[in-house]
Amino acid sequence: MAGGTVRAGGARGTRPPGASVDLRRSRSIRTRREIIEAVIELVESGNGQPTVAEVAEQAGISVRSIYWHFGHAGLVFTTAAELQSSRYRALIGHIPSHVPVATRVLVLCRQRRRLFEAMDPVMRSGQGSKGAGPFLRVVLAECESDLRHQLATALRPEIALFGQEGWFLFESLHQATGWQSWHRLRIESGRTATDAERHMVFTVSTLLTSSPTPRDAPRAHPPSDHGLSL
Secondary structure, three states, X not given: OOOOOOOOXXXXXXXXXXXXXXXXXXXXXXXXXXXXXXHHXXXXXXXXXXXXXXXXXXXXXXXXXXXXXXXXXXXXXXXXXXXXXXXXXXXXXXXXXOOOHHHHHHHHHHHHHHHHHHHHHHHHHOOOOOOOOHHHHHHHHHHHHHHHHHHHHHOHHHHHOOHHHHHHHHHHHHHHOOHHHHHHHHHHOOOOHHHHHHHHHHHHHHHHOOOOOOOOOOOOOOOOOOOOOO
């Protein structure tokens, strides 16, 4: 046929139906992702409470564009927090309680090392001049919950040996394996990540081999919101 063939769906050179819609959707998804990543970059650089204007500047777009894609500022920070929380959650793996306790302790402390080294910029932002904004509050709360759950699951048999005093051991373990302890070792004491991990392993192992509170000793009352059920 003279003039060549005509592609199915329209004249030569034209986009197929729906191509323009797909292109706009792809651009919108990419822009939303750039906005979310801009929030994370600002927080990790030390800005614990970035403003919408600062996010727009970091992403290289207008403030109006942010509201166009998200509707309101709160959703921007919530979405960014959910993304960052999912990244941290990937570093907190399940540790089955049936494997030898020494192995569980080593794995738990190694996971904490990787997590806290990755989280350090975000955690420091929460202690900066601007403090913790909505992004940080969500991320830190979810991380705290995940870490408590992992600890209670991985060391459940050992905690159960303490009976009613198990909550006391649990809270002691939680403090020993938390970011604050890690930060003190790494930053305030100037220890390497390897030394900090070894210190954590030693502390956890020592706590697990300690004796439960003597029966005749005064008993402390567990807080109502300790979050541990055996």
